[in-house]
Amino acid sequence: MEAGMDADRVTWKVSVTGGAKGGSGKTSLISRIVYDSDAAIGMKRELFRKRFSASLGGSRRIIAELLFQELDSSESSASAILNSNAVMVVVDITEQPSYEEAVEIVRYVSGLERRPLTIIVGNKLDRKYEAVVWEDEMKSLQKKYGVEYCFVAAKNGEGIQNLINSLLDGLVSRIAQKRKANA
Numbered sequence: 001m002e003a004g005m006d007a008d009r010v011t012w013k014v015s016v017t018g019g020a021k022g023g024s025g026k027t028s029l030i031s032r033i034v035y036d037s038d039a040a041i042g043m044k045r046e047l048f049r050k051r052f053s054a055s056l057g058g059s060r061r062i063i064a065e066l067l068f069q070e071l072d073s074s075e076s077s078a079s080a081i082l083n084s085n086a087v088m089v090v091v092d093i094t095e096q097p098s099y100e101e102a103v104e105i106v107r108y109v110s111g112l113e114r115r116p117l118t119i120i121v122g123n124k125l126d127r128k129y130e131a132v133v134w135e136d137e138m139k140s141l142q143k144k145y146g147v148e149y150c151f152v153a154a155k156n157g158e159g160i161q162n163l164i165n166s167l168l169d170g171l172v173s174r175i176a177q178k179r180k181a182n183a
């Protein structure tokens, strides 16, 4: 650690899944978060890193390296989710089947012993006038499984900062809880 720097450092793995038939916007979302662009040129299913600084309360800060990984809906994804700190389940709000799939994923995740932080991301908010998935559907998942949700547009960046804040807040409060338990 550099002299004069006392920030804690953590690495968190974030799986990005959802949209079985393809096209819910997982790659675009990762690109928007990591590069602030939805171009996603040449992006393969590898790990994408981005470093954030988050508050631990008071003046204490934490440097968090987030590793984003896009998953498909195969068996190997289920085991990848097991090793994640957080899961973003991307729903195309204009496609009912992508919501049905999100329900299945959330059901799976909520049955895990070590549940990753789960955020349902309603994507394509720029097409909200064509939406078939809206607040009611998200609220029912939130109520039943205690997951968070938000609406974004990977295409133009709307709602992305809010999503990043929820992700960091959720992950930070988990380590705060763990530290309390170990104290």
Ligand SMILES: Nc1nc2c(ncn2[C@@H]2O[C@H](COP(=O)(O)OP(=O)(O)OP(=O)(O)O)[C@@H](O)[C@H]2O)c(=O)[nH]1
Binding pocket: 018, 019, 021, 022, 023, 024, 025, 026, 027, 028, 029, 040, 123, 124, 125, 126, 127, 152, 153, 154, 155, 156
């Ligand atoms: N209108 C709109 N289109 C979007 C948005 N996000 C993604 N798309 C479009 O949706 C399509 C699929 O986006 P991808 O990012 O490739 O989706 P994906 O989930 O990675 O798809 P697969 O890897 O095939 O499962 C592309 O044509 C994107 O341009 C958005 O916020 N608004």
Ligand SMILES: [Mg+2]
Binding pocket: 026, 027, 028, 070
């Ligand atoms: Mg993709």
